[in-house]
Amino acid sequence: MIPYESLKILNLPFEEKFKSKFADFLDKGWYILGEEVAQFEQEFAAYHQENYVVGVANGLDALILSLQCCKFQKGDEVIVPSNTYIATILAIIQCGLTPVLVEPDSHTYNIDPKLIARAITPKTVAIMVVHLYGQCCEMDPILGLAKQHQLKIIEDCAQAHGAKYKGKLAGTFGDFGAFSFYPTKNLGALGDAGAILCRTESDYHQLRQLRNYGSEKKYHNGVIGYNSRLDELQASFLRIKLPHLDEINAHKRKLAAIYNEHLNASFIKPKLDADFHNVYHIYNILHPKRDQLKQYLQEHQIGTEIHYPVPPQDQVALKDVLQSFDxxxxxxxxxxxxxxxCSFAHTAEDIFRVTEVMNKFHLK
Structure with missing residues (x-):
C-alpha cells in the first residue's frame, strides 16, 4: 500500500527529539507563550529574512488577525481566488468583509492577475492571494495593481512554506503573510498552529495584542482581542523541524520531478516555469475521468486525495454570501x-510505482 500521506513515517526522523523536547516542556512547567514561541518566531522570521513574526493558533486565525489589523470597514471588499480552500473566504466573512471571487489561471491554478483589475471597485480594500499547492502566485502584476489602487495584500501561505517567486519567499511580498502549520503541511506541527509575517513594528505589536485577548501586558487590554496563541509545545516541535524545511521541500521536488518526467500526456501536470520555485505541498494533476482514476488507483493500493471536491460557491454555508456568478x-x-x-514519507520507488500504474489507466 502506498498511502497518500503517513504522518507517522513523515515525523519518524524527528521522533526522538520530539520526546526529548516534551520532557523539557514538562520539566519547565511553562505552557503558554514561553521561550519556545518566542524562539520560533525569531527563527521563522530569520528564515524569511524578515523582522516580525507573531505565532497564532492556526492558519485561519492568521488570516483573520491579519485582516483585523488592517481595520477595514464592514462591507469592504476583498478580492480572493474562486478555487481556494474555504478557510480563506471564511476569514473575510468573519471580519465582516465581502469576498469578491476571481477566477484562477487555468495553467497555474492561482489567481489570474489579468482578471483582478476588472474586479476592483471603489469598495475594494485588499487582495488576498493564495499560493496554492506550493506554488507562488504571479506577484509582480498583483503588486502593481495594489500600488496603483492603494490596496493591502494579504498572502495565504498555508501551502507555500519555502516557495519562491523570482527568488523571493512566499509571505514576504504583501503586508501580511499568513501561515498554517497543520500537520500535513511541508512545515507541519503535531496539531493546529499558525503564524503571521508582517512588515511593520506597529502591526507586530497590534497582532501580539489581538492574539492574546487584546493584551501585550498582562491584565492590560488595549484592543478587542481573541484567544489565538501559538501553543508552546507546538512551537517547540516546529523549531525542531524548521532547520529541515529546505530538505523536506527538496525531497518533495525530487518526487515531483519523477511525476513530471514519467507521467504520460493524458494527465495535465503542474506548469513548469523558471520564475517559480514550487515546493509541491500538493502534487495535483487534472484528468476528465478523475473519479474513475481515483478508484483505479485505490484498487492498486495507491491512496489519493481531492483538493478540493466542492468549490466555495457551491458550499451550502456560503450560498447566501457569495455572488451567484459562474x-x-x-x-x-x-x-x-x-x-x-508526494510526501517526505514517500520514496522515489513509491513514485515510480504510482506513475507505472497511472500510465496504464487508459488500458482499463
Missing amino acids: YPISAKIHQQTLSLP
Missing part, C-alpha cells in the same frame, strides 16, 4: 483535480 475554470479544476502521493 466560475467555469474553478469548476473544471474542482471536477478534475486529483492529488497524488
Whole structure:
C-alpha cells in the first residue's frame, strides 16, 4: 500500500527529539507563550529574512488577525481566488468583509492577475492571494495593481512554506503573510498552529495584542482581542523541524520531478516555469475521468486525495454570501483535480510505482 500521506513515517526522523523536547516542556512547567514561541518566531522570521513574526493558533486565525489589523470597514471588499480552500473566504466573512471571487489561471491554478483589475471597485480594500499547492502566485502584476489602487495584500501561505517567486519567499511580498502549520503541511506541527509575517513594528505589536485577548501586558487590554496563541509545545516541535524545511521541500521536488518526467500526456501536470520555485505541498494533476482514476488507483493500493471536491460557491454555508456568478475554470479544476502521493514519507520507488500504474489507466 502506498498511502497518500503517513504522518507517522513523515515525523519518524524527528521522533526522538520530539520526546526529548516534551520532557523539557514538562520539566519547565511553562505552557503558554514561553521561550519556545518566542524562539520560533525569531527563527521563522530569520528564515524569511524578515523582522516580525507573531505565532497564532492556526492558519485561519492568521488570516483573520491579519485582516483585523488592517481595520477595514464592514462591507469592504476583498478580492480572493474562486478555487481556494474555504478557510480563506471564511476569514473575510468573519471580519465582516465581502469576498469578491476571481477566477484562477487555468495553467497555474492561482489567481489570474489579468482578471483582478476588472474586479476592483471603489469598495475594494485588499487582495488576498493564495499560493496554492506550493506554488507562488504571479506577484509582480498583483503588486502593481495594489500600488496603483492603494490596496493591502494579504498572502495565504498555508501551502507555500519555502516557495519562491523570482527568488523571493512566499509571505514576504504583501503586508501580511499568513501561515498554517497543520500537520500535513511541508512545515507541519503535531496539531493546529499558525503564524503571521508582517512588515511593520506597529502591526507586530497590534497582532501580539489581538492574539492574546487584546493584551501585550498582562491584565492590560488595549484592543478587542481573541484567544489565538501559538501553543508552546507546538512551537517547540516546529523549531525542531524548521532547520529541515529546505530538505523536506527538496525531497518533495525530487518526487515531483519523477511525476513530471514519467507521467504520460493524458494527465495535465503542474506548469513548469523558471520564475517559480514550487515546493509541491500538493502534487495535483487534472484528468476528465478523475473519479474513475481515483478508484483505479485505490484498487492498486495507491491512496489519493481531492483538493478540493466542492468549490466555495457551491458550499451550502456560503450560498447566501457569495455572488451567484459562474466560475467555469474553478469548476473544471474542482471536477478534475486529483492529488497524488508526494510526501517526505514517500520514496522515489513509491513514485515510480504510482506513475507505472497511472500510465496504464487508459488500458482499463
